[in-house]
Amino acid sequence: MTENLLSTLGLDRPETGDDAVVPFTLENLDTRGRSVRLGQALDTILKRHDYPAPVARLLGEAIALAALIGSSLKFDGRFILQTQTDGPVNLIVVDFDAPDGVRAYARFDEAELEAALAGGRNQPGALLGSGHMAMTIDQGEHMERYQGIVALDGNSLEEVAHTYFMQSEQIPTQVRLAVAELSRKGDPVPHWRAGGVLIQHLPEHGMAVMPDLPGDGNFDNPHTADPDFVEPDSWTRARTLLSTIEDAELADPAVSPEQLLYRLYHETGVRVFEPTPIEERCTCSLERIEDMLRNSFSSEERAEMAVDGEIEVVCEFCSSAYHFNPHQFETSN
Known part of the structure; x- marks a missing residue:
């Protein structure tokens, strides 16, 4: 780590490695966010079921998205991301056991998958097809469950997340996700990796927003975002800079979350906080x-x-x- 990076981020700890979520703020841009990097935890989940590569990539994106959202829970509970669709990959379930455990699986139709791939339909939206994605907060026994549902109609998980937060939570949100299968130096066996960044615009004044992520407000009654909302320059800059990330950067094991955030936001200023470790953990017994x-x-x-x-x-x-x-x-x- 360079002294410039250390000074800019105010970091007094080692850079974060794999299987962790790093919260951060862009105070000059009225934006907060989280960055996730998944290595061994993701590789274990995907290789356990020997998924075809397109299915593994799609499930990997869902796991990264669930980790970005679920790691924000401020209580012991579960965040469940589930898709049910008519596409080749007709079911995805990611169960995030706060604060740090994740498990997941995908169900797919082998014949439909082969036909889709033969026809060049290998993008996440095409593999999912039409249906819905549900996000559920389970606070435990004797506590109310919260669930929000957003339509899936040939969209990627990134696009669906943007739509959900804007329509249901009135929080302008931008997400970038990437999954790759890479070989390590000295190890010819490829391993699955994923990276993701989620940012949200939370100005002190102006647009009325929910106080936090799903579960803090009336999650069962989504409302339409303010039609008169005008996107501020600060948010335009934050999301524009995020859009410059390449997939290779997100999944690169040599680029820590801190380095990635520095590359993106060193000109505007970024402050990182203590990481939350993530581990592959099943709750069955x-x-x-x-x-x-x-x-x-x-x-x-x-x-x-x-x-x-x-x-x-x-x-x-x-x-x-x-x-x-x-x-x-x-x-x-």
Whole structure:
């Protein structure tokens, strides 16, 4: 790190590596944001299911977006990003367990995917197709859940995020996401990486905005952004500078989030804060699945699930397999 970078960012710690979110502010531009860099955590999730590369890239973008949003939660809870569409990749679920855990999976139709790729339809919007994306805040048992839904109609996840925040939260938002499969020096095996930056315009006066991210306001009743809102020059400059980022910069393991932010905003000033580490972590467990089978299914239903006298439950996220005797639930009551 150069002294100029250290001085500009006011950094008194090492630069951030992989699997972390770095919050920052652009005080002179009335803007705040977060930068995410995912390495091993993302690689573990994507390689576990051996997704085709186009599916892996799309799921990687969704994971990066969920990390950017979910890491802002100020309480222990879950942020869930889910898409349901009619495209080749018809379901994506990313479960962010605040403050630092993430798991995810994607469901796709192999024949539809092959046909789409053969026809040159390999962009995220084309793979998703039409449907919707839901963002859910789960604050835990006995607490209200908040959910917002935005339409997907051939749009990328970046575009959908922009639309959602502007229409539902009245917060001008810009997002950049990139996913790449790269080989490390001395390691011929490629590994998945992702990077992303989210910025939001939050002026002290002017446009009425929600106090924070989804869950702080009435998330179930989206409203249309103020039609009389005039984009201020500060926000125009912040998002214009963000648009200059190349995908290669976002995913480059040699470029730290701090270096990236310095490249973008050193002329206007940027202040970074302590990073939040991110880890791949599944919340499934023998106890949770046992409780689910006991409380959500009848004896007859459990008997129908059994194959060769055993119930097998496989976690869609981490592929862990759990086995149960269908009669154990009756004897334990």
